[in-house]
Amino acid sequence: MKIFPSDTSFDDSSIRTMRHSLSSFSECTILVVGDVILDVYFMGEVRRLSPEAPVPIVRVKQKSTTLGGAGNVALNVAGLGCRAILLSVRGNDDAGSRLEEILRRRGIQGSFIVDQTRTTTSKTRVIGQGQQLVRLDEEETNDISLAIRDSLLSHVDEVLDEADVIILSDYDKGVLNGEMPQEIIRRASARGIPVLVDPKRKGWDRYAGATCVTPNTAEVEVVTGTVVDHDENLLVRSAKSLREQYHFEWCLVTRGPKGMCLVGQDGPPLFISATAREVFDVSGAGDTVIATLAAAIGSGFPFPKAAELSNMAAGIVVGKLGSQAITRTELETALHIDGQGVRARGGSKITNPHAAQVQIKAWQATGEKIVYTDGCFERLHPGLIHILQRARELGDRLVVGMESDASLSRANKTIDPKLHEQDRAFVLSALDCVDLVVLSQDGDVQSFVEILRPDILARGAHPSPHHITGRETVESYGGKIQLVPPLPEFEDS
Secondary structure, eight states: OOOOOOOSSHHHHHHHHHHHHHHEEEEEEEEEOOEEEEEEEEEEEEEEEEEEEEEEEEEEEEEEEEEEEEEHHHHHHTTTTTTEEEEEESSSSSHHHHHHHHHHHHHHHEEEEEEOOOOOOOOEEEEEEEEEEEEEEEOOOOOOOOHHHHHHHHHHHGGGGGGGGOOOOEEETTTTTTTTTHHHHHHHHHHOOOOOOOSSOOGGGGGGGEEOOBBBBHHHHHHHHHOOTTHHHHHHHHHHHHHHHHTTTTEEEEEEEGOOOESSSSSOOEEEEEOOOOOOOOOOHHHHHHHHHHHHTTTTOOHHHHOOOOOOHHHHHTTSSSOOOHHHHHHHHHHHHHTTTTTOOGGEEEOOOHHHHHHHHHHHTTTTEEEEEEEEEOOOOOHHHHHHHHTTTTEEEEEEEEEHHHHHHOOOHOOTTTHHHHHHHHHTTTTTTOOOEESSSOOOOOHHHHHHHHSSSEEOOOSSSGGGGGGHHHHHOOEEEEEEOGGGTTTTO
């Protein structure tokens, strides 16, 4: 069997083409239908065991909520710059109301059918000292009623002609059971709209005729009854069998740290190796894969390149805490770094404000003090390195906000044209004293202080701390301002 390997690296021409093509994501509309989950995180520190039972007592320091399941798929779609439309079912309860609130806050067009008989699916994770201690699930997994199904399909019909791609995100909570997937696939097929499916472990007849399915190896093994994890030949035969049996055009099998395998009707299978990164949390990686695949397909990428791009996106999100969505800026940065032929851990420090906020809360929950500073960093010299190192010594973690090329352009600042924002971010991330580099698509680093809420705002020496940008915000919640004296020979740099 001939296999074309890939390590998700691209030549310079391919990199330039793909980075340019990512801008077309903003013209793509993706409809997501499936099971939405409310993910709740309680994060804190553990110092003793309970006298009531041999269990740790978690002193909660931070709480956060976000969208899981199909909701996380929609967050990824929106993070990539596409227009996301999310359709699902929720219960008439507080958790359902919180789902709606998060959608509004994140700017995602969504519509929930309220089912009076159901409980909104929610998963509450308790995290102590950075480790998940317990998860509490509240859910209703029965099939939705015919009346709810018909109502949901009516909503699908209303927005179907706006969609470039449809994602069916099945978490086996009842929304995509029965005939619902077939009804959507039939409607999409009549309009020539691709349908991508993230399947569950049973009843694949309901996905028949979809453009592509993205199972993991465990799901392939359950459906086929064949152990494929350690045998690439068996994996390919199983994927081909599933593709032919259910009339899929493509089958993309995700293999965790081993990468992916893409099988289509023509040509040999494509094996894609996972991008080498420090893995923090694999939850939500499948959501990122199918969202990136949909964005790429909807923007005209051929399936093999779309799969390689989704593999790179998955490599980014597994370095984040919890289910965190990818952003187009992060993907552009990873592509740029890859195009330079660079392989280093530092690249995994580069992130977006929302993901940084979650990570900072987790650090603060364990008692760590967060120091924040920002700038354009167009020229790294000993004086600037000195300031960053001294800033790091003020606390336990140093987070650096970096102005984007767009922000510098608006401010009429000129920098070395060879030093793109991705290059500046990567150089910063390579410094041992820097724990996170935060990028923003709009480049407004001044708003980062309010979003990230660091314990200490560090600035270079200044005539008066009252003129420091961000001072009022930091002091409003009890944070501190610290001035870092420059090296004498670099005071004016």
